[in-house]
Amino acid sequence: MVLKVNGVDHEITADPDVALLTVLRNHLDLTGSKYGCGEGACGACTVLINGNPARSCITPVGTAAGKEITTIEGLEKDGRLHAVQEAFLTTDVFQCSYCASGMILSAVALLHGNPSPSQEAIVKAMNGNVCRCGTYPFIVKAIQLASKS
Amino acid sequence: MDSPSFTLSRRQFIRLTGSGLVVALVFRDLRLFAGESPGGSPVLPPGEVGAWIQIGEDGAVSVYTGKVEFGQNIRTSLSQIVSEELKVPLSSITMVMGDTDLVPYDAGTFGSRTTPQMGTQLRKAAATAREALIGMAAKKWDTTTDGLFADKGMIVNPANNQKLAYGMLTKGQQIVHTISDDVAVIAAKDWKVAGKTVRKVDGQRYITGRHKYVSDMQVPDMQYGKVLRAPSYNAKLVSADVSKAENIPGVAVVRDGDFIGVVAPDVVTATKALQLIDVHWEEATGQPSTANIFDYLVKNAGQDGGGTGESGGGSRRGGREAGGEKQQGDVEAGIAQGDFQHAQTYHVNYIAHVPLEPRAALAEWIDGKLTVWTGTQRPFGVHEELVDTFHLPKEKVRVIVPDTGSGYGGKHSGEAAIEAARLAKAVNRPVKLVWTREEEFTWAYFRPAGVIEVTAGVKKDGTIAGWKFINYNSGNAGMATQYRTVNKQEVHIPSRTPLRQGSYRALAATGNVFARECHMTDLARLIKMDPLEFRLKNLDDERFKDVLQAASKAFGWDGPKVSGHGYGIAGGFEKGGHIATCAEVAVNPDKEVRIIRVTQAFECGAIVNPHHLENQITGAIIQGLGGALFEKIEFENGKILNPGLSAYRVPRFSDVPKIEVVLINRKDLPSAGAGEAGIVGIAPAIRNAILDATGTGLTTLPMIPNGTIR
Numbered sequence: 064m065v066l067k068v069n070g071v072d073h074e075i076t077a078d079p080d081v082a083l084l085t086v087l088r089n090h091l092d093l094t095g096s097k098y099g100c101g102e103g104a105c106g107a108c109t110v111l112i113n114g115n116p117a118r119s120c121i122t123p124v125g126t127a128a129g130k131e132i133t134t135i136e137g138l139e140k141d142g143r144l145h146a147v148q149e150a151f152l153t154t155d156v157f158q159c160s161y162c163a164s165g166m167i168l169s170a171v172a173l174l175h176g177n178p179s180p181s182q183e184a185i186v187k188a189m190n191g192n193v194c195r196c197g198t199y200p201f202i203v204k205a206i207q208l209a210s211k212s
Numbered sequence: 213m214d215s216p217s218f219t220l221s222r223r224q225f226i227r228l229t230g231s232g233l234v235v236a237l238v239f240r241d242l243r244l245f246a247g248e249s250p251g252g253s254p255v256l257p258p259g260e261v262g263a264w265i266q267i268g269e270d271g272a273v274s275v276y277t278g279k280v281e282f283g284q285n286i287r288t289s290l291s292q293i294v295s296e297e298l299k300v301p302l303s304s305i306t307m308v309m310g311d312t313d314l315v316p317y318d319a320g321t322f323g324s325r326t327t328p329q330m331g332t333q334l335r336k337a338a339a340t341a342r343e344a345l346i347g348m349a350a351k352k353w354d355t356t357t358d359g360l361f362a363d364k365g366m367i368v369n370p371a372n373n374q375k376l377a378y379g380m381l382t383k384g385q386q387i388v389h390t391i392s393d394d395v396a397v398i399a400a401k402d403w404k405v406a407g408k409t410v411r412k413v414d415g416q417r418y419i420t421g422r423h424k425y426v427s428d429m430q431v432p433d434m435q436y437g438k439v440l441r442a443p444s445y446n447a448k449l450v451s452a453d454v455s456k457a458e459n460i461p462g463v464a465v466v467r468d469g470d471f472i473g474v475v476a477p478d479v480v481t482a483t484k485a486l487q488l489i490d491v492h493w494e495e496a497t498g499q500p501s502t503a504n505i506f507d508y509l510v511k512n513a514g515q516d517g518g519g520t521g522e523s524g525g526g527s528r529r530g531g532r533e534a535g536g537e538k539q540q541g542d543v544e545a546g547i548a549q550g551d552f553q554h555a556q557t558y559h560v561n562y563i564a565h566v567p568l569e570p571r572a573a574l575a576e577w578i579d580g581k582l583t584v585w586t587g588t589q590r591p592f593g594v595h596e597e598l599v600d601t602f603h604l605p606k607e608k609v610r611v612i613v614p615d616t617g618s619g620y621g622g623k624h625s626g627e628a629a630i631e632a633a634r635l636a637k638a639v640n641r642p643v644k645l646v647w648t649r650e651e652e653f654t655w656a657y658f659r660p661a662g663v664i665e666v667t668a669g670v671k672k673d674g675t676i677a678g679w680k681f682i683n684y685n686s687g688n689a690g691m692a693t694q695y696r697t698v699n700k701q702e703v704h705i706p707s708r709t710p711l712r713q714g715s716y717r718a719l720a721a722t723g724n725v726f727a728r729e730c731h732m733t734d735l736a737r738l739i740k741m742d743p744l745e746f747r748l749k750n751l752d753d754e755r756f757k758d759v760l761q762a763a764s765k766a767f768g769w770d771g772p773k774v775s776g777h778g779y780g781i782a783g784g785f786e787k788g789g790h791i792a793t794c795a796e797v798a799v800n801p802d803k804e805v806r807i808i809r810v811t812q813a814f815e816c817g818a819i820v821n822p823h824h825l826e827n828q829i830t831g832a833i834i835q836g837l838g839g840a841l842f843e844k845i846e847f848e849n850g851k852i853l854n855p856g857l858s859a860y861r862v863p864r865f866s867d868v869p870k871i872e873v874v875l876i877n878r879k880d881l882p883s884a885g886a887g888e889a890g891i892v893g894i895a896p897a898i899r900n901a902i903l904d905a906t907g908t909g910l911t912t913l914p915m916i917p918n919g920t921i922r
């Protein structure tokens with residue numbers, strides 16, 4: 064099957080039932096997307112499929128074929144950080160940062176659909192993403208900063 | 213800790229670090245070290261070096277420490293400390309951390325010790341290096357050191373405005389300095405780089421996904437490993453037919469007694485091979501469960517003498533730090549002398565660390581030397597485990613810890629490292645092994661469960677006449693009360709634990725502070741005294757009083773209250789950090805609890821990085837909310853019943869109340885650690901607020917696993 068990741072087509076030989084996350088990490092060495100729980104409950108594996116956030120650990124790779132997949136590695140354009148990445152960097156959000164990719168992609172999708180989300184809307188959209196270090200208030204702050212830029 | 217693996221001669225030392233100036237922090241003043249003895253005997257005795265700093269020929273500064281980065285942002289704070297003393301830009305500093313071949317022995321990254329211990333050592337090493345460079349410049353210029361100073365990586369002579377870059381001074385040199393304890397360091401009030409908010413030094417690597425955690429690593433020819441797990445604790449392997457697994461092309465099955473693992477070219481095949489093993493287990497029966505754990509712990513108290521210290525990698529014994537029973541006065545008589553007596557039993561359930569990156573290791577054997585990349589808080593502890601397991605000389609094992617996806621005390625041990633090394637040895641190829649979330653929940657270790665019995669007598673004027681505190685199993689950290697009382701007894705009795713237990717952020721202090729601070733508010737209510745006033749009245753420790761006053765002032769403790777809401781306060785002292793927490797809650801007619809807001813004051817001496825400290829304290833409050841309200845390991849007869857993130861609830865965005873953190877910067881005091889103390893105040897503050905709102909005093913952690921007061 065052909066998988067279009069970050070604008071590039073990749074010919075993949077894999078069982079279509081295998082998780083998209085496994086293919087991204089092991090076939091394409093795109094390791095920015097993380098394994099956290101394996102059941103779509105922590106958001107560390109979040110990628111965008113046609114612009115919508117998806118839990119790649121429970122997404123069969125076959126269902127993603129032919130669609131536009133964006134991972135954290137695809138957010139930078141011409142060596143410049145995405146505005147959301149820039150806001151997370153400026154806010155200096157993270158501790159261990161293992162959740163960072165999933166948080167940022169979820170935030171990108173949120174702001175795409177709602178450029179000026181209320182705090183309530185941020186909490187609702189982000190609630191599937193776990194930061195075990197508890198940096199949530201700083202993530203909210205970064206999303207608010209990104210929404211202004 | 214008695215067998216550190218680091219021992220080097222001066223020559224070896226220079227070979228390792230290259231030429232330039234090296235300043236090593238040694239724990240004793242080792243005169244021998246300055247000039248190698250003619251006999252060529254080792255000049256750096258094992259365990260005597262704490263850290264070292266090297267200034268290369270290009271002026272680049274490398275700092276070698278056995279501490280590891282798990283999200284505390286110490287790579288940043290330690291860099292700030294070196295930058296401050298050495299007068300070099302942050303960007304010229306490279307921290308070499310947690311690589312047992314490169315860094316001096318270190319017991320591990322736990323106990324909030326990095327800032328007070330490693331921070332102090334590096335401060336002294338950097339100050340020594342600065343003074344040595346000034347001396348070298350004076351020699352080069354044929355002048356005295358008077359008036360010379362260091363600035364921006366150069367030594368400056370203000371008399372003639374001559375400047376020499378550090379690299380020019382260290383070029384072609386092979387100089388090793390050691391330092392003793394008395395070197396002058398820069399006072400916190402004069403800090404320019406330390407004490408300021410600077411961003412995570414390599415933050416961009418994380419928000420772009422570039423940083424390689426162990427679970428992300430790949431090396432040429434690498435295989436993927438999986439280990440066969442028992443269906444429950446203490447199950448015995450009866451038989452296993454591995455032929456179907458072995459028949460898959462590329463798969464190797466590794467068997468060694470009850471250990472069965474598979475190795476495959478990719479993780480999907482490895483998982484499939486594991487499932488094809490036809491295995492029969494004999495499961496143990498009659499094992500304790502969540503329903504009877506507290507009775508079990510009390511009944512088995514004292515059954516298992518010892519206990520693990522904080523450095524312990526998880527055991528079936530109680531978590532115990534130095535210091536056992538404390539007795540003073542006549543506790544029973546004291547309690548009886550009170551106008552009121554109050555006895556209560558508090559319960560603490562097992563909880564899991566749930567580091568978002570589960571245990572992972574990549575092992576490689578080359579020419580008889582084993583190298584393992586793994587996320588552990590104790591690189592030298594895991595080094596020792598590997599040396600013991602494979603009967604290897606110390607120099608034949610190297611453990612490397614890339615910055616890791618968190619630990620919170622949960623990654624002291626080397627299970628994944630040993631498993632990966634076994635598999636890699638058997639197939640003679642590099643093997644990576646990443647635990648699943650279920651494995652992490654089941655085969656790692658937990659924060660200990662405990663039963664805490666508190667009995668106290670209080671006089672009407674607020675005097676605590678007697679205080680008796682008994683902790684079964686969960687540990688003695690934070691057990692000693694700071695409140696004044698003549699008659700007291702504090703005892704920790706280890707017990708037998710059915711689940712493997714070990715260290716956790718603040719360890720037993722969370723449960724012990726919970727019990728003490730619940731009890732303090734209960735006593736205040738008995739004598740109808742304001743709980744803040746009652747605490748202040750019984751404290752001599754000015755730092756503890758300061759945080760209580762700072763928190764209550766910012767919170768508006770004495771200000772207007774919302775009718776029907778409850779207000780609670782709690783405080784503590786742990787690992788050098790003083791903390792006080794105020795909470796406001798609302799409880800609706802259905803007994804559902806909503807946390808409205810939390811104010812927490814924190815003081816740990818001179819602040820090194822205000823933003824990262826605020827982040828750390830905020831994170832501790834939020835992580836603490838989980839254990840306070842709903843986190844709980846459910847188990848029955850040797851099985852964990854909620855080994856996944858859909859079943860085991862951790863705090864999420866929607867659980868976070870309004871949080872205000874008040875930092876007290878005591879520039880006149882040495883910097884202490886901040887990783888742990890921040891977690892101990894939230895549970896009792898909420899409990900006391902719920903008590904204020906409803907009259908119900910909850911006594912079990914977690915307090916409201918179903919969201920309501922039962």
